[in-house]
Amino acid sequence: MAGNSIGNLFKITTFGESHREAIGGIIDGCPAGLKLDLAFIQEELAKRKPGQSKIVTQRKEDDLIEILSGVFEGVTTGTSIGFVIKNTNQKSQDYSHIKDKYRPSHADYTYQSKYGTRDYRGGGRSSARETACRVVGGAIAKQVLLHYGIYVNAYVAQVGDIKVTKHYSALDLSTTYTNSVRCPDKTVADLMYNRIDEIRKEGDTIGGVVSCIITGAPTGLGEPVFDRLEADLAKAMLSINASKGFEIGSGFDGVAQKGSEHNDEFFCHPEHVEGPTKRIYTKTNNSGGVQGGISNGEDIYFNVAFKPVATIMQKQQTVNEQLQEVDITGRGRHDPCVLPRATVIVESMAALVMVDHLLKNRTTQL
Amino acid sequence: MAGNSIGNLFKITTFGESHREAIGGIIDGCPAGLKLDLAFIQEELAKRKPGQSKIVTQRKEDDLIEILSGVFEGVTTGTSIGFVIKNTNQKSQDYSHIKDKYRPSHADYTYQSKYGTRDYRGGGRSSARETACRVVGGAIAKQVLLHYGIYVNAYVAQVGDIKVTKHYSALDLSTTYTNSVRCPDKTVADLMYNRIDEIRKEGDTIGGVVSCIITGAPTGLGEPVFDRLEADLAKAMLSINASKGFEIGSGFDGVAQKGSEHNDEFFCHPEHVEGPTKRIYTKTNNSGGVQGGISNGEDIYFNVAFKPVATIMQKQQTVNEQLQEVDITGRGRHDPCVLPRATVIVESMAALVMVDHLLKNRTTQL
Amino acid sequence: MAGNSIGNLFKITTFGESHREAIGGIIDGCPAGLKLDLAFIQEELAKRKPGQSKIVTQRKEDDLIEILSGVFEGVTTGTSIGFVIKNTNQKSQDYSHIKDKYRPSHADYTYQSKYGTRDYRGGGRSSARETACRVVGGAIAKQVLLHYGIYVNAYVAQVGDIKVTKHYSALDLSTTYTNSVRCPDKTVADLMYNRIDEIRKEGDTIGGVVSCIITGAPTGLGEPVFDRLEADLAKAMLSINASKGFEIGSGFDGVAQKGSEHNDEFFCHPEHVEGPTKRIYTKTNNSGGVQGGISNGEDIYFNVAFKPVATIMQKQQTVNEQLQEVDITGRGRHDPCVLPRATVIVESMAALVMVDHLLKNRTTQL
């Protein structure tokens, strides 16, 4: 209710500001019996970590995960999993210049207005640092999904106006994390890299789009009416800092199509007309793997739009707490483009939603 | 959890299939003391009602609302408001031809797969008829918002590739419902009307985009991290039948911008630097009225993408319950374009989200 | 949140006042595939119905259930089940004398104070009439439980100071509903009947205790820490009108015992040490079937205390809305003792809790 939890049966609740000792969270509802791979969680955190290349913020955070409960002899016990990540790089002095100024397109003013107070250091609770906790939750959710043969893969599909034009099926998604942009089309990745670096030198920032593909999901995930799978995915994605849009399947482009073009006709696969793998298939997948809010067994794919990072190294006009008009210039270590670090966050949020619906779907039939 | 409720403090739960006696719902958490305007609810339902013009389905439903509780002497009592809407036009025979066939891009297969059974008549629970209950909830929510000077206005911004190009501030939104397309730009409305009518004659369907503007919202609505205002709006919009995308503020177009272009600089208005109307303003509004997940007092505006209606009057290939490949051709009375009837549904879902957050925000400070 | 829903995965939301057209509710999360026995629901409602004997209120309500959705060809579809029960016996004139007076130990004053308004007719939302909806939910829940061999049986264990002294295992619980008191000990039932009738003639009322036994529950129901099975049962029972206490297993009497007396030692049953019926047993059952908040396979049993009905046919002192001290005397048709009609309500609430936990427990292991 107060915004720090997501999920029903598989639920994560988080806490933490960027300039305190630690951030952390609790995962409640993780099924018992999962052999938890801690190294994998750490690897996932590394994908989000600052300081990995020239085109992301140069802050250094170790982001070491400490699991405090819910795991015994390496296996989940079904009880709540508490974890903390220490903040090792809190340079509070970096923020003295914005103590009483509202940074444009940041949450300073809205937090102050809502709560009557705020931790101004590094954005406090509104800092993107909280997404590290999402990655921990997502890394555990991914391990549950792995058990059921479900995979979540995101990549940077657009930076500024540079786009990946190939269909995702023509890309080798296993190469996404081999470059610092997190784009599996090497040629486009290079263009993106240069664009971001250029923007960085200007002291400016740029936006982009992350695409995400979920493969191996069974039919039946998603609830009718309000808790549709795509509705929960949309909420999860729009809950990420700087995201401004979500589209699934044909999305905004599909609106110009006719029904006769857009409809996904069904067909049978002779090897899957009976037995445990029985299902039907669609010739096209404009639906993006969901029909009536429920997964149909095809790939689930969607895009998430991210605006340019709000902190820029240029002078801007703003207002201070005394309601005086003042200038402000960004300082410190910031990302010129959030996209490279956002892919793993998109994957994490998607994985959290998928596990929640996977568990819900167990309660559907007598 | 099972999908038939939305909202926390102001919550609607619905029930009903298109081919039973009635549909209905319960609104829980409506504040006491609201003088409920029943005629307004009925007018809102009329905006969604089928059979209003040549370009929508010719089904006839009276859609008469019966409020069964929660109102005493015309005023809400704070207890749950139960309501029903009788189904007066159930032509079950229309659906015998699809009894055991999975209609492409409909929910037939996913419901059957999830539940092991389904009411095939008119799509059962997946029928867009359930949206009438959302309109009832929305019409009550709008009356709460009206009390606080908050207004929600949606309009059809695109049909196929025909778009409204004017900024919403250049449109007279009070004229939206004066034409059957629900587009406040009369010239564009005419083009849209002709396009839909053309598509209808082809036995085909077409998609489009609804834009929605919320004015008068105070600062402070929305919760940090997961329950951001835009996240809850995104969920609400993606929960509507046939919707495939959501974008707020600059949305997908904003990703190509630089931070220096996109950032909304703050300024003061000399008449609002102290007293009860004290607030600050932004020069631009690429944020779409939310920053850090919380409303900043500017207009909240967003777009929703709708795919073309799945039922077409043309022959398509599909599969039946026996997993045989068969042909199917749409029959009955269907919409060639969902957009004209979708505007009030978008407004309703937006209003429900806004009231929920309005109430939540009362609990924020000591 | 606003109080008209209970349950998470199997959830009921209700509406309705005693002096409007109808009451009703929505059950969300009922598993698909249940062949629903409508006659059984009607029979359950009959157990709660007024006017069945001299010792309960002489109001006449038909309490005919109408299921409006969620069932197709007699089988649940997994979607929300809406239902209404018409109010056929609204004598609003009976209540004019209490229009502006706060009846002692009723909810008149607290509702007025909380909401600033209230439907004074028959207690409005606070009327025990709402419990009919609980019985509908319970009757559906019982059918789910029946599928898994779980049975819920309640009976009147005490009226005033007349108590059933036999252990429940010495009673034939199938005879509970054969007498109007709903007590399976015929001798005690007669004493109770006479006591209630005596009280009725005095224009007074009397309280009592309902005992409830759940048999056939598997191990594993209940969640650790806050959502213990007994915690959810306690909440469900204290949510019933006029209930003032709950105790499980040894309850309040057990506090005087030593651990060495109270502990339930385990043993094995040679026929259940392996295979699907493998489990262990306890020699005694002071725990009441739950340990650490989770069912252990033994009978679950608990007691619920009900205070005497607040409406009495005697003169009492009170205060009116103008805050003047005034006299009040009960009129109309009221129960001298709520116990005979409460047994089926206790069973219903217990059944709702059990199904909710049965479904939750499906999500516990990988």
Add this chain to the structure above:
Amino acid sequence: MAGNSIGNLFKITTFGESHREAIGGIIDGCPAGLKLDLAFIQEELAKRKPGQSKIVTQRKEDDLIEILSGVFEGVTTGTSIGFVIKNTNQKSQDYSHIKDKYRPSHADYTYQSKYGTRDYRGGGRSSARETACRVVGGAIAKQVLLHYGIYVNAYVAQVGDIKVTKHYSALDLSTTYTNSVRCPDKTVADLMYNRIDEIRKEGDTIGGVVSCIITGAPTGLGEPVFDRLEADLAKAMLSINASKGFEIGSGFDGVAQKGSEHNDEFFCHPEHVEGPTKRIYTKTNNSGGVQGGISNGEDIYFNVAFKPVATIMQKQQTVNEQLQEVDITGRGRHDPCVLPRATVIVESMAALVMVDHLLKNRTTQL
């Protein structure tokens, strides 16, 4: 849903086992602007801490609270409050003898049965150590209540068959924590102390009753139908380890009364018939401060029954994981009676419920 959270608007989620590095939790929804008194939280924890006297367990835990977020410059910011308490006294070797044995009336068997695994050390998640996190949440909730002049006071009212016979109004509740039994009737406290010490020497344990009184609560707290104030209190109390019963107001004793005796007649206080303190009063308070599920401004009082502690220093029969019947004898450091340490836990749970309802009640009227 998975049991580790309680509350809606003011919600606590906890984690932790007794034999890991730390336990902790997250409080979400604490209003911003509360000057948080950390020393008070530590004092509250001290009331629950083991090792304080001869009649409680001799384990030594420092129970130092570390607040990791949600507080800035000593004041709550409205964002989630994360906290941890290190476990400094984990003697895992103490539990090797019970590694594969199910301790009678403990949660060993039910956890193993539910989850297929368990952390057997110190009871794992079922350990009463988790109640330290409840005390932290309660200590913060009490500070919110203090701001509104609401006080929660519990005391030991019964140990074995030794009872406090005085009405709570005849006791000085400020003296409760001046003795190790936590009973404000000094004479009875001495009797209780001796009884517990006697039991301790026998290697046995004993149960008892905690009474709790909430003063200063305004009218209007509690929601109708299912979320009655007493229902939420009952759930909160039955969620505490070893609790077996709850009664409010007249409770189980009240069932033998007549309505004419039990009803709480209203009267006016001449100083409170208008203005901000306007309210009406009851001559008696058999209702226990709630009518129709909503507080009426009178004292709220209730009792909670606790069974004798399950761990005894005597030989008992049980079963091991291999389903063989074996003997077991308690070892280590355990409480002969849970009551002295339970009072602050009862207070904490009551405070959590009260704040949650206090916030909910802000959303009731337009």
